[in-house]
Amino acid sequence: MHEALRHLGLTWFLGAVYLRRLMEYRADFLIGTVSFFVAVSVQALTISMVFRQVPVVQGWRYEEVLFLLGFSLIPRGLDHLFTDNLWELGRKFVQRGEFFKYLIRPVDPLFYLISERFFYPEGLGQLLAGISITGYAAMMLDLHLSVPKLAAAAGLVICGAMIYMAIKLVFASLAFWTVVSLPAMAAVYELSSFVKYPLDIYSGAVRLLLTWVIPFAFTAYVPVTYLLFDRTDLIFWTPLVAVISLAIALTIWRKGLAVYEATGS
Amino acid sequence: MIGTLRRGWAFFQANLQTVATYRMNFLMMAAAGLIAIAIQVSLWRAVFAGSPSPVLAGFTLDEMTTYILTASLIALLLNHRVEHEVAADIMRGDIVTAMVRPIDYQVQKFFFGLPLVLANLAFVGVPIIALTVLPFDMPLPPARNVPLFLVSVSLSIGIAFAIDFMIGCAAFWTASIWGLQVCKSAIVFLFSGQAIPLSFFDGLLGALAQALPFRSLVYIPACILLGKYGGAADVTWLLAQQCAWLLVLLLLSRVLWRAAAMRLEVQGG
Numbered sequence: 432m433h434e435a436l437r438h439l440g441l442t443w444f445l446g447a448v449y450l451r452r453l454m455e456y457r458a459d460f461l462i463g464t465v466s467f468f469v470a471v472s473v474q475a476l477t478i479s480m481v482f483r484q485v486p487v488v489q490g491w492r493y494e495e496v497l498f499l500l501g502f503s504l505i506p507r508g509l510d511h512l513f514t515d516n517l518w519e520l521g522r523k524f525v526q527r528g529e530f531f532k533y534l535i536r537p538v539d540p541l542f543y544l545i546s547e548r549f550f551y552p553e554g555l556g557q558l559l560a561g562i563s564i565t566g567y568a569a570m571m572l573d574l575h576l577s578v579p580k581l582a583a584a585a586g587l588v589i590c591g592a593m594i595y596m597a598i599k600l601v602f603a604s605l606a607f608w609t610v611v612s613l614p615a616m617a618a619v620y621e622l623s624s625f626v627k628y629p630l631d632i633y634s635g636a637v638r639l640l641l642t643w644v645i646p647f648a649f650t651a652y653v654p655v656t657y658l659l660f661d662r663t664d665l666i667f668w669t670p671l672v673a674v675i676s677l678a679i680a681l682t683i684w685r686k687g688l689a690v691y692e693a694t695g696s
Numbered sequence: 697m698i699g700t701l702r703r704g705w706a707f708f709q710a711n712l713q714t715v716a717t718y719r720m721n722f723l724m725m726a727a728a729g730l731i732a733i734a735i736q737v738s739l740w741r742a743v744f745a746g747s748p749s750p751v752l753a754g755f756t757l758d759e760m761t762t763y764i765l766t767a768s769l770i771a772l773l774l775n776h777r778v779e780h781e782v783a784a785d786i787m788r789g790d791i792v793t794a795m796v797r798p799i800d801y802q803v804q805k806f807f808f809g810l811p812l813v814l815a816n817l818a819f820v821g822v823p824i825i826a827l828t829v830l831p832f833d834m835p836l837p838p839a840r841n842v843p844l845f846l847v848s849v850s851l852s853i854g855i856a857f858a859i860d861f862m863i864g865c866a867a868f869w870t871a872s873i874w875g876l877q878v879c880k881s882a883i884v885f886l887f888s889g890q891a892i893p894l895s896f897f898d899g900l901l902g903a904l905a906q907a908l909p910f911r912s913l914v915y916i917p918a919c920i921l922l923g924k925y926g927g928a929a930d931v932t933w934l935l936a937q938q939c940a941w942l943l944v945l946l947l948l949s950r951v952l953w954r955a956a957a958m959r960l961e962v963q964g965g
Contacts, residue, residue: 458872466878473882477891481743484752484896489742614720618727625735632742636733 438542449550464556471560489631494660498568503627503651504561506591512554514596516544517603521616525606584658590673591650597676600684607687626651646672703799704807712811722819729768729824740927749838753895759922765828766918767890772816774856774913776809780847782864783873838920848917851938855912868956872963889915909941
């Protein structure tokens with residue numbers, strides 16, 4: 432308990448430090464933010480041109496697809512904001528023998544690892560872009576969410592971020608066995624781009640993969656179908672999937688850590 | 697001319713070994729490319745399923761599927777990273793050494809960038825083709841369009857080089873080309889026809905798409921491969937447009953280069 436509180440305090444402190452650093456490198460922060468806005472705007476524009484040809488695609492209207500597009504970026508951005516350093520574990524830390532430094536401080540190694548890139552500018556840009564597009568689509572839909580539903584939305588976003596972190600952590604941890612795990616990590620992460628569009632357009636195999644194997648569907652499709660269409664068939668699975676994914680990820684992380692330490696690095 | 701080619705070959709070989717070490721990057725690009733194609737094809741299948749007409753903006757579903765694959769492959773060939781090379785040269789000051797060499801700077805950079813283009817084709821393009829065309833029995837374009845397609849793509853590679861070179865030159869005036877590059881990538885992605893065929897653009901966007909040079913990068917070669925042109929006169933006109941833009945942009949890049957080099961001399965570099 433005391434450890435958890437201590438790490439919470441560190442999060443607060445480090446958050447302030449990195450936020451200040453963000454403001455120092457304002458140009459980088461702005462460009463990172465703008466680049467996601469630009470990317471998602473291009474996607475939104477493309478979708479609008481598609482919908483000029485047909486009014487409905489698999490039961491989804493333009494504004495609803497736009498809402499999904501924006502919403503899919505929110506948990507993604509939230510996770511990106513905090514856990515970007517996991518990429519470096521997959522890319523080079525084990526290979527270059529730089530990982531040991533995370534083990535010699537009196538802080539949890541995973542916390543230390545990800546805290547080095549708290550408030551990563553690109554993550555903030557992704558988050559802001561997602562919120563803007565979602566808000567814009569909600570306005571076009573004249574969407575009015577009750578307070579309990581808004582609270583549920585916030586909770587679902589956090590579950591989504593947990594799922595992203597879990598998946599990244601699993602594949603980053605593979606580096607403890609394979610030295611470099613970046614290709615696998617990048618490929619699996621790229622699967623998340625499927626969920627920016629309604630899952631209904633994909634084949635059964637893809638839907639199964641994205642729901643029960645690499646559960647990205649719970650970060651966007653399931654929450655949005657609940658918020659827009661009141662579909663509740665999978666909604667209660669969301670927090671369960673988030674917690675289970677994170678539990679699995681942490682188990683693999685700890686196993687990998689044990690392997691790393693055992694080899695006397 | 698022979699001398700230039702021989703010297704250029706040296707730069708080609710120099711980068712060939714470096715490029716070969718980036719196997720990981722190619723794997724990732726192939727995976728990302730395949731996923732992007734799968735998403736687009738799924739989307740358009742759903743759109744056509746819900747459409748009263750089997751033709752949208754002049755494309756059938758089969759043509760759209762081939763277009764998506766073709767556009768992805770062409771985009772690979774346009775990935776020189778010349779802008780990074782030029783900007784890096786400028787930042788590191790290597791630009792001075794490069795200019796002293798008995799070979800034109802732009803020619804140097806062109807040959808240097810070619811291994812990457814070929815490697816993209818071999819290590820990303822071929823796997824993508826193997827994993828899409830063969831297992832999924834994708835509709836193939838008519839073989840008779842291929843020769844003209846190759847001519848058109850060669851022109852596209854030149855145009856992309858000129859544009860990227862100019863972006864790289866911006867490093868003379870700004871601290872970092874990152875922001876400029878992000879904007880350029882987005883604009884090119886949209887107006888080259890990679891996001892969606894340009895026949896879907898109407899109104900102001902349509903006019904803009906016609907006026908900008910980026911349609912020569914992907915849309916024109918893809919249309920030539922698909923046979924989407926009226927006749928011999930039509931295809932000649934398309935190729936002429938590409939040639940014209942190539943000349944204009946190369947000229948512009950040289951003018952920009954001269955301006956930048958002049959600035960270097962003034963600063964005593």
